Amino acid sequence: MASSLTLDSLIKAHAQSLGFDAVGIARVPYPSSDPVSSSQAPILNADSSPLPQRLWRRLTHWLEQRFHGTMTWLERDPQRRSDPTKVLSGCQSIIVVGMNYYTDHVADESKQAGRIARYAWGKDYHDLMKTRLKQLEDYLHEQIPEIQTRSYVDTGPIMEKAWAQEAGIGWIGKHTNLVSTDYGSWLLLGEILTTSELEADKPAIDLCESCSLCIQACPTGAIVEPYQLDAERCISYLTIEYRGSLTDIEPELRKKMGNRIFGCDDCLDICPFNINAQPTREPHFQPTPWTLHPQLSQLASLNEEEFRSMTKGSPTRRPKYEGFIRNAEIALQNQTPPPSSPVSFD
């Protein structure tokens, strides 16, 4: 086995050669005592208890306020979600990776067009990142035969942003997303849990300071306080995860959804740290004509077969046909100018 120091830099170089833009390593503390015993401790960043305990408190506090809406899968076993040693027994380090998905294309601003979040302009990132993480896992197994690993992209029971912060990739901004000084708002995350004790990076420092632009930019007031998102008010949740019908969404929220038909980038776009963002080298994330110019009237009249063929391999398939059409209908309603009030000659 190579020495730990050399190995860490080899792993990072290999990750970069596989197309990952950001790579960092976080150390996982030894399994700690039952987090319930420390549930009364403050949930502030100043809290110095081990990261899994802090995450457990943040997650349960968030769930208690019902900020997760209908995403009930987030309620399942919060202890496991906040402690990687409950996911991979003996987990000691996490290799966190980020992929830059920023492209310098400009979305259609015309009145007839809907708006799709940047991460969904190209092909779905899950399969791409999972395939590459598997290749990185194979490399780890060649280098350290006794290592055990498990990799995830998005859908695993891991609080990815917090581990990315711990691995030095960026910090959790006030909008609750990871911000990077190199890539701004535009990183997608994945990770490999390992049983090896790898050399850890320094955790990233929060650089938001007195800025609150993302909170002000949110059309629905979903960022209820810095670092706290009420997902039920978030347009990303409403257009991607929420399965209710058009009338199940409060009229006030429907109006504020504007022309956004899949996801929302308003709190990300405004962040001053995007100034250094460079276009991705990854062809997979290049937009397609319809994701850049989604014509609302055409989308609202798609049949299910057309929807399936148009969204093949795209993240935009996630809300299913019914959700997608609902979103297009809401955007169309928001496009119609309100009836002008009768002119009074009194």
Ligand code: B12
């Ligand atoms: C559920 C989910 C959502 C939900 C809820 C979002 C949320 N903020 O929790 C909804 C559907 C709204 C959503 C929306 C989006 N999502 Co999402 N989502 C997830 C998912 C699956 C789980 C997140 C989670 O555990 N939430 C529960 C809460 C409790 O956890 P949390 O967000 O980590 O919040 C806590 C921390 O911020 C913590 N905290 C704050 N400061 C600090 C500081 C320290 C030191 C610590 C320890 C903790 C901490 O306190 C918060 C609790 O109040 C992750 C993937 C994953 N497995 O992690 C992707 C993920 C977060 N999503 C992602 C993306 C891209 C988005 C969107 C940008 C998509 C879009 N353009 O529409 C939006 C952004 C909306 C927003 N402002 O957050 C990316 C984010 C990448 C990045 N650079 O941050 C992820 C990581 C997926 C991925 N693999 O890349 N998402």
Ligand code: SF4
């Ligand atoms: S994604 Fe949109 S709705 Fe959600 S918090 Fe950000 S700005 Fe608000």
Ligand code: SF4
């Ligand atoms: S917009 Fe300002 S407050 Fe929000 S994440 Fe960026 S730096 Fe932090």
